[in-house]
Amino acid sequence: xxxxxxxxxxxxxxxxxxxxxxxxxxxxxxxxxxxxxxxxxxxxxxxxxxxxxxxxxxxxxxxxxxxxxxxxxxxxxxxxxxxxxxxxxxxxxxxxxxxxxxxxxxxxxxxxxxxxxxxxxxxxxxxxxxxxxxxxxxxxxxxxxxxxxxxxxxxxxxxxxxxxxxxxxxxxxxxxxxxxxxxxxxxxxxxxxxxxxxxxxxx
Amino acid sequence: xxxxxxxxxxxxxxxxxxxxxxxxxxxxxxxxxxxxxxxxxxxxxxxxxxxxxxxxxxxxxxxxxxxxxxxxxxxxxxxxxxxxxxxxxxxxxxxxxxxxxxxxxxxxxxxxxxxxxxxxxxxxxxxxxxxxxxxxxxxxxxxxxxxxxxxxxxxxxxxxxxxxxxxxxxxxxxxxxxxxxxxxxxxxxxxxxxxxxxxxxxx
Numbered sequence: 109x110x111x112x113x114x115x116x117x118x119x120x121x122x123x124x125x126x127x128x129x130x131x132x133x134x135x136x137x138x139x140x141x142x143x144x145x146x147x148x149x150x151x152x153x154x155x156x157x158x159x160x161x162x163x164x165x166x167x168x169x170x171x172x173x174x175x176x177x178x179x180x181x182x183x184x185x186x187x188x189x190x191x192x193x194x195x196x197x198x199x200x201x202x203x204x205x206x207x208x209x210x211x212x213x214x215x216x217x218x219x220x221x222x223x224x225x226x227x228x229x230x231x232x233x234x235x236x237x238x239x240x241x242x243x244x245x246x247x248x249x250x251x252x253x254x255x256x257x258x259x260x261x262x263x264x265x266x267x268x269x270x271x272x273x274x275x276x277x278x279x280x281x282x283x284x285x286x287x288x289x290x291x292x293x294x295x296x297x298x299x300x301x302x303x304x305x306x307x308x309x310x311x
Numbered sequence: 312x313x314x315x316x317x318x319x320x321x322x323x324x325x326x327x328x329x330x331x332x333x334x335x336x337x338x339x340x341x342x343x344x345x346x347x348x349x350x351x352x353x354x355x356x357x358x359x360x361x362x363x364x365x366x367x368x369x370x371x372x373x374x375x376x377x378x379x380x381x382x383x384x385x386x387x388x389x390x391x392x393x394x395x396x397x398x399x400x401x402x403x404x405x406x407x408x409x410x411x412x413x414x415x416x417x418x419x420x421x422x423x424x425x426x427x428x429x430x431x432x433x434x435x436x437x438x439x440x441x442x443x444x445x446x447x448x449x450x451x452x453x454x455x456x457x458x459x460x461x462x463x464x465x466x467x468x469x470x471x472x473x474x475x476x477x478x479x480x481x482x483x484x485x486x487x488x489x490x491x492x493x494x495x496x497x498x499x500x501x502x503x504x505x506x507x508x509x510x511x512x513x514x
Contacts, residue, residue, distance in 0.1 A: 156454045157414055169399065173413075176406035183398035195386035196372065203379035210376075211360055214417070222440075237440035251359045 110135045111177070112154060113161040117141065118213065118280045119174040120161050121311060125272050126178045128307035130185055134163075144230070175205065178269055190269045197263070204262040204270035212252070213277040216245040220284050245281070246288045249295065256294035260301075267305075275302040313338045314380070315357060316364040320344065321416065321483045322377040323364050324514060328475050329381045331510035333388055337366075347433070378408065381472055393472045400466070407465040407473035415455070416480040419448040423487050448484070449491045452498065459497035463504075470508070478505040 111134050113120040127134060139145035139160065147158045154162045155172040163171040163180065171177055182191050192198035221227055222238030252274065255262065262270040278299060282290055290296075302308055314337050316323040330337060342348035342363065350361050357365045358375040366374040366383060374380055385394050395401035424430055425441030455477065458465065465473040481502060485493055493499075505511055 156457070157410060157451070163402075165399070169403075171399075171402045171406055173406045173409040176402045176409060179405050180398055180402035183401055195383055196368070196374075198386055199366075199374045199379045199383035200372075202382050203374055203376045206376040206379060207360060210417075214413075232443045232446070234437055234439045234443060236437045237443075240435045240437060240440075243435070248360070254359070 109166055110137055110164050111161050112137045112139060112151070112164065114139055114141045114146070115311060117160065118217070118276050119159075121276050121280075122174045122269075122272050123161050123163075123177050124310035125276065125307045126190060126269065127181065128310045129188065129190060129267075129272075129305075130181055132181055132185060147230070175209075175269070190267070190272075192263070192268065197266075201263045201268045201270055204268070205273050208252075208262065208270050208274040208277065211248050212245055213273060215241040215248070216277055216281045216286055216288070219245060219286055220281070223286075224284070242286055242288070245286065249289055249292060253292040253294045256298045261298075271298075271302060275299065275308070312369055313340055313367050314364050315340045315342060315354070315367065317342055317344045317349070318514060320363065321420070321479050322362075324479050324483075325377045325472075325475050326364050326366075326380050327513035328479065328510045329393060329472065330384065331513045332391065332393060332470075332475075332508075333384055335384055335388060350433070378412075378472070393470070393475075395466070395471065400469075404466045404471045404473055407471070408476050411455075411465065411473050411477035411480065414451050415448055416476060418444040418451070419480055419484045419489055419491070422448060422489055423484070426489075427487070445489055445491070448489065452492055452495060456495040456497045459501045464501075474501075474505060478502065478511070 111123065113123065113136050115138050139151065141160070145151065146160055152158055154164065154170040157172065159172060161174060161177060163177045165171070171180055179191065192201040219238050219242035221231070222233045222235060222241060225233050252262070261267050262274060278290065278295070281288055314326065316326065316339050318341050342354065344363070348354065349363055355361055357367065357373040360375065362375060364377060364380060366380045368374070374383055382394065385392070395404040422441050422445035424434070425436045425438060425444060428436050464470050465477060481493065481498070484491055
């Protein structure tokens with residue numbers, strides 16, 4: 109078993125933190141996105157969409173998509189549970205993970221790619237959409253802040269994959285200097301708590 | 312228990328088809344997105360992000376996000392399984408559901424919203440991004456076609472939530488006349504098979 113990943117990417121880090129929380133060690137192969145190593149025939153045989161990370165199982169099966177990789181490890185090692193523990197809590201974790209991903213990570217990532225043109229050698233970009241997306245990510249952050257005023261973690265008292273998604277997105281967007289209200293009080297309290305977890309050192 | 316939904320929306324239909332596959336009946340309340348009924352204080356109390364569908368449980372808990380709602384029902388009624396049956400198949404279903412959603416449904420939805428301005432009374436749009444997104448959705452469909460050349464369904468021999476996501480997206484994008492290569496041979500075979508399922512009549 110090995111993971112093909114790219115250091116410094118939010119999706120690679122999501123899996124790294126998840127594995128650290130579980131205490132699972134998996135050998136990793138680092139590829140260089142800027143050099144297009146994810147677009148080679150070799151990598152497309154693992155993932156036709158050319159994305160990372162990819163978990164390659166010993167039988168040759170390749171599992172792409174960070175949340176799918178995390179779910180695989182949740183299934184083979186349920187403790188500590190990071191996807192919830194019963195029907196309701198699993199649905200709530202899924203809801204919050206999707207909200208963090210679709211409503212915040214996605215617009216922020218589109219802002220980053222369209223404002224900076226980081227991948228403009230391989231994708232069309234729109235500065236206009238970059239600005240719209242940055243504003244969308246900024247507008248939604250207070251909703252997360254409101255929830256975190258009354259809840260230790262996104263999905264309640266227990267740390268979950270939803271916190272990995274939101275926390276990694278926040279760290280990444282601050283590193284690449286998106287203009288977002290990072291100083292919201294409950295978001296600030298929450299990020300300090302995430303940063304204190306040993307898993308958070310994963311890069 | 313009730314579902315707050317909006318007829319004609321892809322995410323509402325994803326849940327409807329999922330429930331039909333499971334043979335579960337849940338009362339539904341239809342709200343009017345064009346009239347902004349999802350943006351009222353009443354609906355934002357259910358879902359601060361103002362989106363549909365939302366599953367309201369008898370204890371008052373509101374579960375938003377179509378896939379989270381589906382997962383709730385998968386947990387309380389595992390058969391027929393629509394999220395896989397073991398660690399590997401669950402990861403593979405999650406991977407394909409995410410690929411269908413993130414790589415096809417999302418760019419197609421962004422194309423629809425930015426080209427038509429369907430929600431321009433409440434969101435900023437970019438015609439430039441609409442065109443880029445339509446092209447992105449068109450470019451990725453042949454990858455799905457390639458997989459469907461060798462596989463009955465997206466995640467293998469068994470119908471899963473990933474097929475609901477891809478099939479509903481295809482139906483919606485054709486209805487709103489996105490310019491996509493709908494006539495790819497394996498996609499065509501696959502869509503005929505989906506359309507023959509009793510659940511597919513759900514709207």
